Amino acid sequence: MIRFGVIGTNWITDSFIEAALKTGKYQLVAVYSRQIEKAEEFASKYGICLCFDNLEEMAASDELDAVYIASPNSLHGPQAKLFIEEGKHVIGEKPLASNIAEVDALIAMAQEKGVVLFEAMKTTYTPNFVQIRQALPKLGKLRKVYFSYCQLSSRYAKYLNGENPNTFNPAFSNGSLMDIGIYPLSAAIGLFGEPNSFTAQGVLLDSGVDAHGTLVLHYSQFDVVISHSKVSDGLIPSELQGELGTMLVDFISECKSVTLHRSGEPALELTCPQEDNAMYYEAAEFARLVETNQIVHSGLARTQIVSSIITQAREVVGVRFPADEEMRV
CATH class of the missing domain: 3.30.360.10 (Dihydrodipicolinate Reductase; domain 2)
Known part of the structure; x- marks a missing residue:
């Protein structure tokens, strides 16, 4: 059973929790929100009491094995990095990070730490x-x-x-x-x-x-x-x-x-x-990878190609993010 926590208290988090629990492979143990009251309100729906408004404390907790990240896109990469550093498996909502430099850094770190990193791309x-x-x-x-x-x-x-x-x-x-x-x-x-x-x-x-x-x-x-x-x-x-x-x-x-x-x-x-909730299949695949300790998997290669194309396409179109500049520093 994978003990997991969630970052984010919106509808997509509810959808993933529903899908994950339906696989029978997960136990929801923790919720993070910037406001502890919001975390507690969200957690009450699932009968859990481990709530955080400090990500460092959550990442360091021995009570969870993995985290599902459903925060704004710009936070996916930094938050994944924090949990990987603490030896936690990470399933991050798409896009996995803001650009290919962040994606490559996360993959390298996950393989060094021996944890599963996975982009929640339900389609494939x-x-x-x-x-x-x-x-x-x-x-x-x-x-x-x-x-x-x-x-x-x-x-x-x-x-x-x-x-x-x-x-x-x-x-x-x-x-x-x-x-x-x-x-x-x-x-x-x-x-x-x-x-x-x-x-x-x-x-x-x-x-x-x-x-x-x-x-x-x-x-x-x-x-x-x-x-x-x-x-x-x-x-x-x-x-x-x-x-x-x-x-x-x-x-x-x-x-x-x-x-x-x-x-x-x-x-x-x-x-x-x-399944009506198509997130069921990504949840099941992430659980399989964690259970079989498949640190290197085909989803990572796809994520890298997609992120590289999007990063280059944004350059052509003229879309610039603060996260792009941060990676150049």
Whole structure:
């Protein structure tokens, strides 16, 4: 049983706790919040009493084996570093850190300390993502891939009203590519590996983060076009086009359904049953890695490629974070 604590008391933390407990591999033992009252209120829902408003004390506690980090993006890297230094396993919400320099440093430290470091990228662990990978040969020679994830942020109205919500504030390492585009990009890297090259485009808000944009990953025989947005809603499915047919994927971040359309054949439904809470699968995989002591795993390579592409793409688009400057010092 993995004794774990959580950093963050928002809805995504609740979702992960629900998923983790359902695997039967976890015991929730601790909650952190900057305000101890908030930590205690959150913890009361789960009947636990170990609450912290000091991260150093939490990281040093002998009562937990691992931590789930769901704080603002800019804090993921520094907080992961703190817990790794204390010999704790870390599952960090995507993105794992603000840039590739932070990611590389965390991976090196985790391997030195002998702990599991894992990015909570639910997409690539879902059963239907496995279906996509297994069905790729049925498409014949792959020619075009279009992945779309566009979701109007619930905080955009606040931004337009002159407020400065975290989700559109570069101080918190946010923006469309970091928050939204990372899902289809991770899916593409999970399926096809590192591209030969890529191009990037984005539209900036006055705050300095990208509102929406496009990535094109260039492979030897095909391209992957990735559309992402935090200022508009997208309703179209993603698709993979081959010489023998096309595969449609609904909601690429969770791969809710997968359908194969081959020339001259009836449509073939490839969708398999999935948990409603797709975080179940990332929680199960993290537990497996911890139980088998797999410090080096395939998820780390994917995270490094994705982080490297996003870091370079932000340079092209013009998105700069304070965390980037801190790593150059």
